[in-house]
Amino acid sequence: MYAAQQKYRALSIASRIEVASPHELVTILYEELVGALDITATAVAQGKLEAYRASRERASSILLALEASLDFERGGSVARTLSEIYRAMQKELSLCVQTGDAGKLKAIRGSVAELLAAWAKIRAREPA
Template sequence: MFSSQGYASAARRYAAIDTSSRVEGATPHQLVRILFEELLRAMDSATLALKGGDMAKATERQTRALTILHALESSLDFEKGGEIALSLATIYRESRRRMIRAIGEKDAAPMESARAFIADIASAWDQIA
């Protein structure tokens, strides 16, 4: 049997392998989809940790979410994307601001509202063929 620490470590290794296998050979569109999936998972985990009072876990998951948001924003092409890229950048920045506020105030509500923004974008991305 695994200890709770051993189980968590095994789960992280499995998740890393799963993500690696999905990324290998993925198209750029699929890579963005994977980023959105991972971002939503990190935000969900941070929210649960906040609600449970586990600030270390909440901060860890928030850091992952912020890193993914940064990657998404960095990949925007403002020349080709025009107004859409500008709108996405604004949403990503506001989402980051809310996530930071959630941790600072130890309140899950700003994290949940940031997640709603991202979920809408992820859903729209899934509609693109």
């Protein structure tokens, strides 16, 4: 059952990505990052090390993708600030590996949720 859910989810994401604008792609990355952090926190709480490692690696990869997508030339100080935020999240995520601190994971997730909400507000202001 779980494998079927994963396949359906992957197909759903793939179909969204195919038609997404650059702004929507960032939204998808933020949503996926929130999900990966949720899975990571649950795996820590349940002591499931393999699930923890896989979801933490996914979260880390998404943070790298977000940082790689920044346009420092056009984005200026906003891009630099986001880069610093993503790097700080990477460090916190790495510390969670060493300590298993679910509180840090929740803090990172909260920050990503705030970024997602801000990104959604920007999207809402854009002309259709």
